[in-house]
Amino acid sequence: MTNDSLLERCRETLAAATTSGAEHAEVVGATVHRMTATVSKHDLQITQSQRETNLGVRVFDGNRLGFACTNRPENAAAICADAVAIAAASPADEHNVLAAAGDLPPVADLFDPAAEAFSTKDVVRQAIRMIEVATAFDPRVILGDAEFVAEVTERAIATSAGVAASERGSLFTYFALATARDGEKVSNFDFQFGAARSVAQVDVEPITRRVSENALGSLGAEPGVTFNGTVLLSPNAALSVLVSLIGFHASGMNVFRGMSRWGDQVGKPVACEQLTVVDDGTLPGGVGSSSFDREGVAHQRVALIDKGRLTSLLHNTYSAHALGATSTGHASGSPRSLPDVAFTNLEILPGDRSRDELISEIDRGLLVTRFSGNTNPVTGDFSGVAKGAFLIENGKLARPVAGTLIAGNAFEALQRLSGLSKEREQVYNFNLPFVRLESVSVTAA
Amino acid sequence: MLELLTSVAQGADSWAEVRYHARRRKQIRVRNGRLEESSSTERAGVGVRVLVDGVFGFASTTDLSREGILRSLRDAQQAARAAASSKKHRIEKLASIPPTAGAFGFDVDDPLDAHTLEEKLELVQRIERRIAASDPRIVSSSASYGELVDEKVIATSDGVAVHLFQSRPEFRTIATAGENGMQSLGMDSVGVCGGWSDMFCKRTAEQLADHAAKMAVDKLAAPFPEGEEATVILDPELVGILAHEAIGHTVEADLVLGGAITQGKIGQTVASPLVTLCDSGHSERLPHAVGTSPVDDEGVPAQRTVVIERGVLRSYLHDRETAAHLGVEPTGNARAWEYSDQPLIRMRNTYIEQGDTPLAEMIAGVDHGYYLKGLGMSGQADSNAEFMFGVGEAWRIDGGKRGEFLREVTISGNAFDVLKSVDAVGNDFDWEYSAGYCGKGQPAKVDCGGPHVRCRITIGGRQQ
Numbered sequence: 001m002t003n004d005s006l007l008e009r010c011r012e013t014l015a016a017a018t019t020s021g022a023e024h025a026e027v028v029g030a031t032v033h034r035m036t037a038t039v040s041k042h043d044l045q046i047t048q049s050q051r052e053t054n055l056g057v058r059v060f061d062g063n064r065l066g067f068a069c070t071n072r073p074e075n076a077a078a079i080c081a082d083a084v085a086i087a088a089a090s091p092a093d094e095h096n097v098l099a100a101a102g103d104l105p106p107v108a109d110l111f112d113p114a115a116e117a118f119s120t121k122d123v124v125r126q127a128i129r130m131i132e133v134a135t136a137f138d139p140r141v142i143l144g145d146a147e148f149v150a151e152v153t154e155r156a157i158a159t160s161a162g163v164a165a166s167e168r169g170s171l172f173t174y175f176a177l178a179t180a181r182d183g184e185k186v187s188n189f190d191f192q193f194g195a196a197r198s199v200a201q202v203d204v205e206p207i208t209r210r211v212s213e214n215a216l217g218s219l220g221a222e223p224g225v226t227f228n229g230t231v232l233l234s235p236n237a238a239l240s241v242l243v244s245l246i247g248f249h250a251s252g253m254n255v256f257r258g259m260s261r262w263g264d265q266v267g268k269p270v271a272c273e274q275l276t277v278v279d280d281g282t283l284p285g286g287v288g289s290s291s292f293d294r295e296g297v298a299h300q301r302v303a304l305i306d307k308g309r310l311t312s313l314l315h316n317t318y319s320a321h322a323l324g325a326t327s328t329g330h331a332s333g334s335p336r337s338l339p340d341v342a343f344t345n346l347e348i349l350p351g352d353r354s355r356d357e358l359i360s361e362i363d364r365g366l367l368v369t370r371f372s373g374n375t376n377p378v379t380g381d382f383s384g385v386a387k388g389a390f391l392i393e394n395g396k397l398a399r400p401v402a403g404t405l406i407a408g409n410a411f412e413a414l415q416r417l418s419g420l421s422k423e424r425e426q427v428y429n430f431n432l433p434f435v436r437l438e439s440v441s442v443t444a445a
Numbered sequence: 446m447l448e449l450l451t452s453v454a455q456g457a458d459s460w461a462e463v464r465y466h467a468r469r470r471k472q473i474r475v476r477n478g479r480l481e482e483s484s485s486t487e488r489a490g491v492g493v494r495v496l497v498d499g500v501f502g503f504a505s506t507t508d509l510s511r512e513g514i515l516r517s518l519r520d521a522q523q524a525a526r527a528a529a530s531s532k533k534h535r536i537e538k539l540a541s542i543p544p545t546a547g548a549f550g551f552d553v554d555d556p557l558d559a560h561t562l563e564e565k566l567e568l569v570q571r572i573e574r575r576i577a578a579s580d581p582r583i584v585s586s587s588a589s590y591g592e593l594v595d596e597k598v599i600a601t602s603d604g605v606a607v608h609l610f611q612s613r614p615e616f617r618t619i620a621t622a623g624e625n626g627m628q629s630l631g632m633d634s635v636g637v638c639g640g641w642s643d644m645f646c647k648r649t650a651e652q653l654a655d656h657a658a659k660m661a662v663d664k665l666a667a668p669f670p671e672g673e674e675a676t677v678i679l680d681p682e683l684v685g686i687l688a689h690e691a692i693g694h695t696v697e698a699d700l701v702l703g704g705a706i707t708q709g710k711i712g713q714t715v716a717s718p719l720v721t722l723c724d725s726g727h728s729e730r731l732p733h734a735v736g737t738s739p740v741d742d743e744g745v746p747a748q749r750t751v752v753i754e755r756g757v758l759r760s761y762l763h764d765r766e767t768a769a770h771l772g773v774e775p776t777g778n779a780r781a782w783e784y785s786d787q788p789l790i791r792m793r794n795t796y797i798e799q800g801d802t803p804l805a806e807m808i809a810g811v812d813h814g815y816y817l818k819g820l821g822m823s824g825q826a827d828s829n830a831e832f833m834f835g836v837g838e839a840w841r842i843d844g845g846k847r848g849e850f851l852r853e854v855t856i857s858g859n860a861f862d863v864l865k866s867v868d869a870v871g872n873d874f875d876w877e878y879s880a881g882y883c884g885k886g887q888p889a890k891v892d893c894g895g896p897h898v899r900c901r902i903t904i905g906g907r908q909q
Contacts, residue, residue, distance in 0.1 A: 035524075041703040043533045047524035048503040050785050052490070067484040071507050075487065082485045089562050090483050120527040128531050144703040144828070147886075179828060181704050186829040226672070257476055258585050259621065338482055373833050373855065374822040378621055378628045383855040383905050384825075385833040403831065405672065405857055405905040443672035445858065445903050 006031055006053070007166040009073055010158035013055055017080040018160070022059035022087070024098050025080075026159040028294065028335040029055050029073075032151055035120050037127035039146035042135060044127060047120050055079070056335030061087040065096040069336050099295040099317040099327060101162035107299070109285035112198035115170030118150045130176055130208045137212035138180070140219065144189060145177040148204065155290070163296035171287065172196045173428075176208050178215040187221070188387040188402070190214035190370055192236075193428045195287045214369050217400060218388040224401030224444040225391065230365035230418070231406055231440040232358060232392070235425040235432035237371040241382050243346065243430060245410040246277060248377040250304055250312075251341040252319030252330075259378060261411070262310055263323075270310045271414035274351060277305040279314065281329060281344030288344035288429035294331040295339050302328050304346075316341050347431040351420030355434045358419045365392040366442050368406065380411040386442075403445030413437045446509075447608055450491070450600035453514050457602055459522060460496040460539065463514065464742060465489075465598040466784035473566055474589035475573040482589075483566065490784035493517045497525035499535025501766075505785040540768035540775045542745050544604030549739040551610045555640035557592050565590055572654045576620050579658040582665060584628070585621035588654065590614070591880075593890070597742070605744030613637065613735055613890055614644045615880040618653045622661035629667075629852060630822075631660030632837075634880035636890065637733040646733055647878055660838060667852040670839065670904050676814035677856070677902045678807050681875040683817055683836065685893025688722050689795040689883070690824045691832035691860030693893075696752050696760075697778070697790045697885075698767035705828040706861070710758050716864035718756040721798040725749040726777050728794060734876045734892035736793035743779040743788055750776045753864075764790050782887035789885060797895035800870025807869045807899045809845040815904060816840045816847050817856065820877075830860040833905075855905035863900050871896030 010027040017025035031053040038045040056069035057080055066087030068079040126148040134143040149172065156166035177191040192207040192214075233241055248254055255263035262270060281299025283289050293299055295317050302312050315323070316331035316339050332342035351358075359367070366389055373384010386406050391398045419436035450463040467489035474482040490507040491514050502525025506517040569588045576586035597609040615636035622629050633653040637643045648656075679687065695705045702708075707715070716722070726747020728734035739747050743765050751759050761771070764779035767790065779788035808816065821835025839854035840847045876894035883891045 037528065040699060044500070044528045044531055046501040046503055046787055047528045048505075048787065049520045049524050050505045052505075052507060052785065065480075065483075067482070068486070069484070070487040072487065072489060079485070079487065086483045086485060086562065089566060090480055093479055120524045124528045124531060142704045144700075145886075179704055186704065186706055188829070188831065189827055336486065338484065372825045372827070374835055376630060376822055376853065378630050379853070381853045383835070383853060385831065385857050387827075403857065403859070403903070405833070405855065405903070407672075407855070407905055441672070443903075443905060445674070 006154050007156040007158065007164065010156045013057060013076040013080065014158045014160060016077045017057055017059050017083065020080040020084045022084055023062065024060040024160045026058045026098055026157065027055060029053065029156045030335050031154040034149060034151045035123045036147060036149045037123040039127050039131055039143060042131050042143050044124065047124055049120060054335040057083045059083040059087050060096060060098060063092040063094050063096045064088065064090045065093065066090060067338050095318050095322040097317060097321055098159055098161040099163065099297050102298060104165050104292045104298050107282050107284060107289050107291045109197055110289060111168040112170045114199040115150065115152050118199065123148055123150050126174065126202065126204055130204045133205050133208040134178060134212050137209060138216055140180045140182050141212040141215055142179050142181055143176060144179055146175065148174045157292065157296040159296060165292050165296060167291050170197060172202045174204050174207065176211040178211045180215040180219045182219055185220055187215050187219040190388055195428055197285045214388045221400035221402035224389065224404040226444045227364060227442050228439060229442065230362045231437050231442065232365060232367045233435045233437065234369045235427055235434060237368045238432050238435040239427055239430055240371040241375055242410055242413065242435065243432065245375050245377060245380055247343055250314050252313045252315035252323055252325065253341045255313060256319050256322045265310045266313060268310060269308045271305055271308040272417045273308045274420055275305055275308050275414065275417060276349040277346065278303050278349065279343050279346045283345045286345040286429070293329045294333040297327045297329045297331060299329040299344055314341050343429065345429050348420065348433055350422045350424050350433045352422060353419065355421040355423055358421055358434060358436050359392055359397065360395040362392045362395060366404065366406065367392055367397060375410050380409045382410050383407040405443040406440055408440040446598045447600065447606055449511060450598055451606050453511070453518060454600040454602045457495065457518055460602050461518060462494045462601045462743065464492045464781070464784065466492070467596045468783065469594045471592045472589070473569045474587065475569050476587040477585055478573070478577065488783060491517060492781065492784045492786065493521045494787055495521045495525055496536060496539065497522050498529040499537065500525045500529045500532045501536065503787045536766055538769050539765040542765065542775060545740060545744045545746055546606040548608040553612045553640045555642045557594060557612055557614055557641055560641050568650060572618060572650045575651060575654045576618060576658050579655065580622065580662050582622045582624050582662050583620055583658055584623040587619040589617045599742060599744050601744055607740050607744050609740060611638060612640060614641060616644055616650055616653065617880050618657040620658040620661040622665050624665050627665055629661050629664035631657040631664065633657045635878045636735045636880035637878055638728065638735050638737040639733040643733045663850055664852040667850045670851045670854055672905055674901060674903050676811050676899065678811065678816045678897055678899050680818040680897060681873065681894050682819045682877040684797050684895035684898045685795065685877050686820050686824055686834060687860060687863065688797050688895060689792055689891060689893040690826040691830055692722060692864070693724060693792045693795045694826060695828055695830050696762055698761040698763045698771065699790050700828050701761050702767065706830050707758060713758055714756050715758045715861050716753050716756045717867040719800055719867050719870045720753055720756055720864050721751065722753040723749055723751050723798065724762055724792050724795045726793045729796065730874050731876055734794040735879055735890050736892040738780065738793050741777040741779045742781045745775045745777040745779065747777045762790055762792065764788060780889055782889060786887045789887060791885065791889045792883065792891050794892045796893060797870070797898065799872060799874050799896045801872050802869040804871055804873065804897050807871065807897060808842060808847060811842045811845060814842045816842055817854065826860065832860055833857040856902045857905060858903045863902055866901035867898055869899040871898065873897060
């Protein structure tokens with residue numbers, strides 16, 4: 001299905017929704033051609049190919065909302081009738097409104113025409129490259145699972161408020177999960193992600209080297225020590241411990257739901273001055289970029305936290321309407337889901353010292369490569385196992401440690417953050433530095 | 446459809462497995478008095494898997510015509526050939542299975558379609574209001590209902606011709622309590638394989654709501670535990686979670702071949718002799734466990750697989766490929782989430798068998814320890830059996846009696862070390878009846894359970 005024909009399909013479905021009795025409606029379509037090569041234990045496992053088109057219909061009967069979706073576009077009329085029936089059975093909600101039509105400036109570098117010529121053979125070639133890099137790194141590294149995915153996508157939206165847009169995209173994503181084994185000793189696993197929008201940017205080597213290095217590093221880990229003090233989180237661990245919490249509390253939907261602590265904190269400090277967090281869905285070539293969000297609103301660059309001060313919330317049309325704000329273009333989701341609110345491309349601005357300089361200032365602490373646990377989004381309490389962890393003593397990495405739990409509160413951690421590295425790593429759509437925290441509870445097994 | 450798929454599979458010039466899967470999903474979610482979602486999702490298509498030159502290829506389509514399915518067959522064969530020259534270890538054969546044919550799972554009492562959208566919405570709204578009204582300290586309340594109704598037709602070139610129906614409703618309740626700047630979360634849920642009334646076979650929707658609200662309120666004033674290794678009693682849900690997350694994944698044969706800790710340990714003692722651990726496609730002992738799957742997505746009839754028998758590792762969990770590789774029978778664990786997913790080795794209903802110690806006797810035998818109930822925020826485990834779970838509810842045990850209620854307790858350790866430390870296994874049994882999903886690249890509906898179990902475990906607390 002070509003770009004224009006997908007938009008045309010959305011327009012036809014919009015007409016069908018009106019015929020079914022919808023007062024207002026929105027039809028979102030997405031087509032994907034996806035090729036995947038999967039690796040298991042240093043060997044190709046399976047190669048797959050998938051083509052699919054999804055259509056999602058939201059109908060508005062006054063302020064009553066109904067939603068239905070299908071992966072069989074020939075059933076579009078039937079799902080319109082389903083959505084109308086759901087709306088009729090639902091209570092009205094004054095904030096159920098369609099997004100207004102506005103300018104949708106195109107975002108650059110989201111589609112590489114060369115991606116269309118990418119074949120299953122090319123996908124296999126990239127998967128083999130990951131095996132070669134891991135094998136050459138060290139014979140003790142086991143590339144347990146790896147995957148290379150090439151996607152060519154088309155998105156379109158048509159609404160009775162006059163939104164009509166479509167866009168093509170290409171995306172290459174890859175991940176590697178590795179352990180290291182030396183006799184009876186088995187390391188913790190580590191995993192790393194990579195992504196690119198163009199064929200020329202695809203490079204599986206850095207993530208494969210990093211996953212191998214991390215798996216190997218945790219081999220032979222011994223029990224650690226118990227203390228309350230400094231912890232240095234890798235970008236991956238910072239994503240689990242801190243960034244998910246920021247996303248939860250900055251979401252206008254969660255403010256409206258009464259679940260966010262930050263509803264009345266805009267303009268006030270929520271973190272220490274070193275922290276600046278930016279989300280930008282208009283980043284050229286960004287993994288999370290597009291020219292319009294799930295509701296057909298243009299993305300924008302939002303400075304979420306500026307030098308520790310909360311400067312904005314993230315909104316879709318519902319939360320903006322409910323809170324008397326304007327959508328920031330953060331409606332997330334696909335034709336298979338109702339709009340929610342989510343980050344697009346998020347970055348924490350880097351600090352001015354290197355990771356090693358941050359370590360050199362720690363008398364006793366813990367470097368955490370991966371966090372296997374959870375942060376309670378409501379309370380901010382986090383607790384879990386530090387994986388790929390190293391004890392830091394007298395400013396140096398002393399030895400790998402296993403079975404060590406870390407616990408604390410992420411709200412307090414944002415206030416007590418004592419350093420950000422100048423190096424950053426791209427973890428899918430997040431660009432993050434190493435983050436140093438104080439007063440974290442560390443418990444050895 | 447069965448006739449069409451059988452003719453495509455048997456006409457293929459390679460081994461072929463052709464699987465039609467139509468899914469209808471409905472979701473209703475009410476939070477803080479507002480309907481956040483009422484939706485209907487339809488997904489249908491055919492996934493074709495082939496084995497060409499010792500390599501699997503897979504392709505999927507939503508075009509259900511003979512031509513569309515044949516095109517997918519060719520795409521799958523092309524994908525396999527693209528990898529053939531680079532594959533190191535060719536799949537020499539798949540484990541042979543007796544030709545499985547017939548219809549499975551169509552005998553659902555009180556089908557979900559017999560209940561109207563209005564009735565389902567009214568229940569969700571009423572339960573959400575009940576949570577909100579239960580205590581002035583409840584600041585946020587949510588109730589949701591979901592249903593998955595699946596119809597599958599599976600045909601292979603070596604004789605499988607199966608028609609399968611599955612109905613799996615689930616209900617969730619979440620409460621947030623707040624007081625003096627503190628907030629806490631309580632939740633309870635149920636998911637079953639069965640019809641509408643089966644969903645509430647263990648507890649009513651009202652009981653789920655009351656439990657979630659009480660959990661949230663009670664946690665407000667509860668202290669954190671100190672971190673320590675301690676004697677604990679795990680309830681049937683946590684025993685099941687441990688069996689699934691920390692042991693079960695390490696015995697999935699694909700992960701075993703990938704280097705999991707259980708590699709080469711068949712016949713070795715890996716747990717206390719009190720421990721017998723199984724994974725079954727049937728709902729053993731009590732009906733409606735949500736992982737029930739009478740036939741898997743390769744057409745292998747469900748088995749009850751004894752993984753650990755009185756402390757000794759006896760079996761891994763297999764699909765037809767790993768069973769042939771290791772020279773054993775397939776165990777019926779190949780499962781695919783949607784039509785566009787290839788079957789992977791997944792658990793079904795994983796549990797520890799009943800013992801003979803009454804719970805009261807177990808508690809009375811603990812001088813200092815903890816009683817731990819249900820899963821909290823989430824659980825994770827490594828292929829070396831190291832795990833970390835958030836606990837739903839926790840109490841101290843002092844002097845043989847259950848005492849103070851605690852908040853935000855996590856447990857961790859190495860699951861095999863924990864199983865070796867088991868010194869009492871309860872004479873009771875329950876399933877979790879899980880509303881959750883197991884993730885392994887694809888989601889899967891799984892269940893877990895067992896009796897109460899007493900063991901040693903590391904409690905995550907706070908160091909001052």
